[in-house]
Amino acid sequence: PQRRPGWTLTGVAYAGDDRTGVRATAVACAGPAPLDDGPADLVFVAEEPGVGLGTRLAGLAGPDPGPELVDALTDPGPGHPEHVGQARIRVGGHPTPLWLVNSPTDRSAYAGEARGMWLHAIAWPASAGHLLAEDVVLHDLTEWTPPELVYGAPSPYLSGRA
Numbered sequence: 001p002q003r004r005p006g007w008t009l010t011g012v013a014y015a016g017d018d019r020t021g022v023r024a025t026a027v028a029c030a031g032p033a034p035l036d037d038g039p040a041d042l043v044f045v046a047e048e049p050g051v052g053l054g055t056r057l058a059g060l061a062g063p064d065p066g067p068e069l070v071d072a073l074t075d076p077g078p079g080h081p082e083h084v085g086q087a088r089i090r091v092g093g094h095p096t097p098l099w100l101v102n103s104p105t106d107r108s109a110y111a112g113e114a115r116g117m118w119l120h121a122i123a124w125p126a127s128a129g130h131l132l133a134e135d136v137v138l139h140d141l142t143e144w145t146p147p148e149l150v151y152g153a154p155s156p157y158l159s160g161r162a
Contacts, residue, residue, distance in 0.1 A: 007031035008152030010041070011159075015053045024053040027141075028155035033128050040128035043157055044138060045120040054120030057157060058109035060101065064118060065111035068101035087121065087132035092140070098132070124157065 011028040024047030033040040045054035052063035060068055087098040091114045098110035098121055108129025110121040121136075123129045139146075 006150065008150045010152045011155040011157075013053075013158045015047070015051055023048045024051040026053060026057070026158060028158050030152050030155065033125065034130045035127045038125070040131065041124045041155060041157055042128060042131060043120075043122045043155070045122070046114075046117050047120075048117060051118075054111065054118055054122070058101065058111070058120055058122050059104040059107065060109070065101055065120070069099055069111055072099040072101055087129075087136070089119075089121070089132065089136040089138060091115075091119065091138045100129070122157075 007029050008031065009027070010030045011026075013026040013028075014022045015024040016022040024045060026043055026045045028041065028043045030039060030041050032038075043057055045057060047053050050063045055062060055065055058065070086100070087110045089096050089098060094114070096112060096114045096119065098112035098119060101109050101111050103109035103122070105126060107122055107124045108126045109123075110129070110132060112119050121129075121132055123131060
């Protein structure tokens with residue numbers, strides 16, 4: 001069998017200013033799509049409430065995903081158990097649920113909260129959201145950078161070209 005290529009880091013971005021400092025951070029990765037042979041892009045965003053970087057990338061209205069999360073939590077759909085539409089990632093060693101929110105059809109977007117920060121995971125194409133069904137562990141790269149980290153071409157999603 002042929003080995004599929006792995007994931008590469010394709011960008012890091014932040015939102016903030018000189019007065020308030022960094023209030024949101026985004027990390028982009030690219031790799032193989034889980035359901036076909038095409039490429040997939042995945043962007044993780046951690047931000048303070050009211051910034052809006054994650055909702056902009058997810059294609060949502062407003063600065064926070066709160067209204068979308070209310071819909072996801074109160075109406076998982078007929079006959080669906082509560083865990084449908086949920087991704088479980090580990091942040092800082094703690095399990096952290098993210099819920100599927102209503103986003104444009106070209107992507108899938110998940111949102112949740114940890115330690116007072118909004119967390120977003122946005123995947124292109126929409127089917128790449130299945131990547132979040134795997135064990136995803138987020139690390140603070142300021143504390144530790146894995147030696148096997150591979151860098152790829154810059155993400156069009158962080159530069160506004162996509």
